[in-house]
Amino acid sequence: xxEINEIMYKNYQKEINECLLRITAKKPELxxxxxxxxxxxxxxxxxxxxxxxxLEFARLCGDDYKKYLExxxxxxxxHTFSLIHDDLPCMDNDDFxxxxxxxxxxxxxxxxxxxxxxxxxLPFEIITDxxxxxxxxxxxxVKLVNVLSKAIGVNGxxxxxxxxxxxxxxxxxxxxxxxxxxxxxxxxIKASCVMGCILANRDxxxxxxxxxxxxxxxxxxIVDDILDVEGSFEELGKPIGSxxxxxxxxxxxxxxxxxSKEISEKLTKDALDVLENFDDTEFLKDxxxxxxxxxx
Amino acid sequence: xxEINEIMYKNYQKEINECLLRITAKKPELxxxxxxxxxxxxxxxxxxxxxxxxLEFARLCGDDYKKYLExxxxxxxxHTFSLIHDDLPCMDNDDFxxxxxxxxxxxxxxxxxxxxxxxxxLPFEIITDxxxxxxxxxxxxVKLVNVLSKAIGVNGxxxxxxxxxxxxxxxxxxxxxxxxxxxxxxxxIKASCVMGCILANRDxxxxxxxxxxxxxxxxxxIVDDILDVEGSFEELGKPIGSxxxxxxxxxxxxxxxxxSKEISEKLTKDALDVLENFDDTEFLKDxxxxxxxxxx
Numbered sequence: 001x002x003e004i005n006e007i008m009y010k011n012y013q014k015e016i017n018e019c020l021l022r023i024t025a026k027k028p029e030l031x032x033x034x035x036x037x038x039x040x041x042x043x044x045x046x047x048x049x050x051x052x053x054x055l056e057f058a059r060l061c062g063d064d065y066k067k068y069l070e071x072x073x074x075x076x077x078x079h080t081f082s083l084i085h086d087d088l089p090c091m092d093n094d095d096f097x098x099x100x101x102x103x104x105x106x107x108x109x110x111x112x113x114x115x116x117x118x119x120x121x122l123p124f125e126i127i128t129d130x131x132x133x134x135x136x137x138x139x140x141x142v143k144l145v146n147v148l149s150k151a152i153g154v155n156g157x158x159x160x161x162x163x164x165x166x167x168x169x170x171x172x173x174x175x176x177x178x179x180x181x182x183x184x185x186x187x188x189i190k191a192s193c194v195m196g197c198i199l200a201n202r203d204x205x206x207x208x209x210x211x212x213x214x215x216x217x218x219x220x221x222i223v224d225d226i227l228d229v230e231g232s233f234e235e236l237g238k239p240i241g242s243x244x245x246x247x248x249x250x251x252x253x254x255x256x257x258x259x260s261k262e263i264s265e266k267l268t269k270d271a272l273d274v275l276e277n278f279d280d281t282e283f284l285k286d287x288x289x290x291x292x293x294x295x296x
Numbered sequence: 297x298x299e300i301n302e303i304m305y306k307n308y309q310k311e312i313n314e315c316l317l318r319i320t321a322k323k324p325e326l327x328x329x330x331x332x333x334x335x336x337x338x339x340x341x342x343x344x345x346x347x348x349x350x351l352e353f354a355r356l357c358g359d360d361y362k363k364y365l366e367x368x369x370x371x372x373x374x375h376t377f378s379l380i381h382d383d384l385p386c387m388d389n390d391d392f393x394x395x396x397x398x399x400x401x402x403x404x405x406x407x408x409x410x411x412x413x414x415x416x417x418l419p420f421e422i423i424t425d426x427x428x429x430x431x432x433x434x435x436x437x438v439k440l441v442n443v444l445s446k447a448i449g450v451n452g453x454x455x456x457x458x459x460x461x462x463x464x465x466x467x468x469x470x471x472x473x474x475x476x477x478x479x480x481x482x483x484x485i486k487a488s489c490v491m492g493c494i495l496a497n498r499d500x501x502x503x504x505x506x507x508x509x510x511x512x513x514x515x516x517x518i519v520d521d522i523l524d525v526e527g528s529f530e531e532l533g534k535p536i537g538s539x540x541x542x543x544x545x546x547x548x549x550x551x552x553x554x555x556s557k558e559i560s561e562k563l564t565k566d567a568l569d570v571l572e573n574f575d576d577t578e579f580l581k582d583x584x585x586x587x588x589x590x591x592x
Contacts, residue, residue, distance in 0.1 A: 030475060031455040033462065038450075085413065088386075090405035109386035110461050113409075114454050117381065117416060121448045124420045128442035138434035145441055146424035152417045154334075158410050159327040165406050166329065179326060 005286040012055060016048045019069045020076060023126070037107040037115035041080050044098040047294075049220075050075035050192040052287075057196020057209055060278040067135055068199050071144065074123030075192050078152055081119035082188075084112055086161070123148060136199065143198045151191035160184025172249045178218070185224075186217035208277040215271035220291055222264040225250035226257065231295065268292045301582040308351060312344045315365045316372060319422070333403040333411040337376050340394040343590075345516075346371035346488040348583075353492025353505055356574040363431055364495050367440065370419030371488050374448055377415035378484075380408055382457070419444060432495065439494045447487035456480025468545045474514070481520075482513035504573040511567035516587055518560040521546035522553065527591065564588045 001009065020042045027035035054072035055065040065072075087094040087102040088109065095105055104112035124145055131141035150156055160183030167180060190213035197205045229252050251260045271288050275281040297305065316338045323331040350368035351361040361368075383390040383398040384405065391401055400408035420441055427437035446452055456479030463476060486509035493501045525548050547556045567584050571577040 028451060028455065030462070030472070031450055031458045034450060034454070034458045081413075085409060088409065090384075090386075090409060108461070111458065113381060113384065113386055114457055114461075117377075117413070117448075118450050118454045120413060120416050121445050121454070122450075124441050125445035125449060128438045128445065131438045132442060138438045141441075142424045142427045142434045142437050145420050145437075146428060149417050149421035149424065152413075153421060154327055154330060154414050154418075155324060158330070158414045158417070159324065161410055162327045162330045162407065165404070165410075166326070176326070 001286045001290050005283050008283050009052070009287060012052045013048050015066075015069060016051045016055075016073060016076065017043070019073045023070065023073060023077070023122070033107065033111055034115050034118060037103055037111050038080075038119055040106060041084050041097075041103045041115065041119075042076065044100055046076075046079075046098055048076060049291075050079055050188060053189065053192035053213075054196045054199070056284050056287075057193050058199045059196075060280060060284065061197055061200030061202040061205055062279075063200035070126050071130060071136070071195070071199065072192075074126055074148065075188065075195070077119045077123050077126075078148070078157075079188060081116045082157055082161070084116040084119070088112065091161075091165075120152070140198060140201070144195055147191050147194055147198065151187040156183055156187035156191075157185075160187065167249060169247050170249075172254075174254055177249060177251065177254060181218060181221045182214070185221050186214065189213050189217040189220065205277070208274055212271050212274040215267045215274065216288060216291065219264045219267035219271065222251045222260050222267070223292060223294065225252045226260055226264070227294075227296065228252070229257065264292060297582045297586050301579050304579050305348070305583060308348045309344050311362075311365060312347045312351075312369060312372065313339070315369045319366065319369060319373070319418070329403065329407055330411050330414060333399055333407050334376075334415055336402060337380050337393075337399045337411065337415075338372065340396055342372075342375075342394055344372060345587075346375055346484060349485065349488035349509075350492045350495070352580050352583075353489050354495045355492075356576060356580065357493055357496030357498040357501055358575075359496035361495075366422050367426060367432070367491070367495065368488075370422055370444065371484060371491070373415045373419050373422075374444070374453075375484060377412045378453055378457070380412040380415070384408065387457075387461075416448070436494060436497070440491055443487050443490055443494065447483040452479055452483035452487075453481075456483065463545060465543050466545075468550075470550055473545055473547065473550060477514060477517045478510070481517050482510065485509050485513040485516065501573070504570055508567050508570040511563045511570065512584060512587065515560045515563035515567065518547045518556050518563070519588060519590065521548045522556055522560070523590075523592065524548070525553065560588060 021039070024035055024039040024042060051072035054075055055068060058065040058068055083097055084103045086092050087097055088104055094102055096102060103115060107115070127141050127144050130136050131138050152158060160180055163176070163180040164184055167176065172180070190210055193209035193213040194206050197203065197209050228250065255263065268288060268291070272285055275285055275288070317335070320331055320335040320338060347368035350371055351364060354361040354364055379393060380399045382388050383393055384400055390398055392398060399411060403411070423437050423440050423444070426432050427434050448454060456476055459472070459476040460480055463472065468476070486506055489505035489509040490502050493499065493505050524546065551559065564584060564587070568581055571581055571584070
């Protein structure tokens with residue numbers, strides 16, 4: 001990334017991180033432990049890709065993005081909910097996440113479960129609070145809640161996790177892997193881009209945001225699979241090779257390393273092409289290229 | 297209950313049960329198992345108290361309740377989500393629910409977890425779909441989502457579950473138990489009554505709905521605690537005495553059986569008094585009295 005774009009990304013991350021802390025700042029005495037568990041997982045770092053995409057698409061659509069920080073953070077709340085539940089013993093049973101012990105290794109498993117549940121619901125409270133406060137219209141709030149809830153549910157992220165579980169320990173086809181990925185990771189990334197357009201009242205740009213998200217979401221997952229083979233614990237913050245150990249089908253096991261790299265490059269190029277439909281895209285183009293060469 | 301009121305309750309239950317089946321009817325091929333798990337837990341029966349309260353308060357407020365069936369069922373989706381997660385090994389580790397094996401005894405634990413997650417999100421999809429379809433206004437949808445998400449979250453049902461976990465194996469005060477109960481069971485019952493008023497566009501009646509719900513919610517929990525001591529497996533559909541075994545503080549362990557019965561009767565009387573602020577309350581009064589003398 002160019003120096004100026006790196007500063008811009010870091011600035012986004014700083015604002016998002018501060019906003020996430022504000023969201024979990026109030027800790028009612030008797031329920032303090034769940035708020036601490038939520039904060040623990042939310043403050044573990046990460047790229048903050050999803051909230052960044054919300055803000056950036058609102059900005060690309062010509063709107064002042066600053067007033068949408070809390071709404072953008074909702075995507076990180078949902079993402080974090082999915083990570084906490086994914087790490088639980090009955091799911092992937094992962095002891096590490098982003099280089100730190102998983103939520104249920106620090107807090108009782110019951111509290112980790114409920115922290116995930118609370119992070120699943122909180123976005124809908126935040127979005128409708130913003131409508132009540134008059135920051136967004138009720139029409140906009142309804143659209144946002146509709147897009148987000150569908151991206152989470154049986155035909156979105158959760159559905160992708162189910163397909164993932166059902167696909168364990170057997171070879172799956174590339175088509176099946178594409179469906180799995182487009183739901184498990186893709187749905188929330190797409191919702192992020194679309195919600196940015198909705199916030200800026202530019203529903204006409206949604207199809208372009210969706211095309212961009214389709215390409216970037218798939219490229220993102222392929223790079224994840226490549227990193228699981230080529231990365232290191234220090235860079236990833238979790239054990240490498242965990243996918244191949246569990247005999248999971250990935251883009252690398254199905255297509256091989258070379259072909260996977262080729263396709264992720266092609267998808268990144270396609271994503272960059274779609275951005276031609278927006279103005280002032282230098283930053284997002286740079287981020288899109290960075291996602292291809294990232295090390296974690 | 298009088299015969300006519302019993303028929304009316306059964307009719308509500310029939311309509312609610314049919315609507316719940318419609319909600320889970322579509323089962324995408326690759327994610328079929330999660331839809332089946334959701335349907336399994338939703339079709340286990342139960343009083344359907346929460347959706348009935350939504351519909352009944354909409355009716356008491358003078359609105360034609362039939363068009364709100366799906367929205368009323370959202371309360372049963374949330375309630376069922378909480379039951380599935382409550383039964384998981386890391387929570388209460390209950391093998392039975394409503395006389396049948398718990399969700400995670402029939403489906404893999406991972407699928408049960410995700411089924412709960414999906415039932416947590418689905419209500420927000422359903423409510424905003426109804427706004428998109430024009431059945432309710434966007435303003436109404438925003439209010440409903442706001443009330444429901446707050447009733448679920450850290451300051452609602454989930455918060456109550458956290459206090460419950462934190463209170464295990466130690467004596468708690470009556471005040472603490474009241475707070476615990478008002479969140480764990482009370483929040484969703486209150487949301488049901490309030491959402492009925494919101495649907496009928498009678499926000500002026502919300503304070504009365506809240507007072508009614510406060511009394512009924514507490515009475516409901518006290519009766520639950522009494523049944524845990526006095527009930528039978530056949531009637532309850534779960535092992536009796538499970539609360540006292542786990543050294544849990546309940547209204548019965550804190551107040552004793554006699555005082556618990558006395559208070560639940562007083563609360564029921566207060567609830568009936570509040571209903572004087574509505575017309576055509578014969579049915580709901582009868583149901584309120586039935587909740588006091590129920591056997592499960």
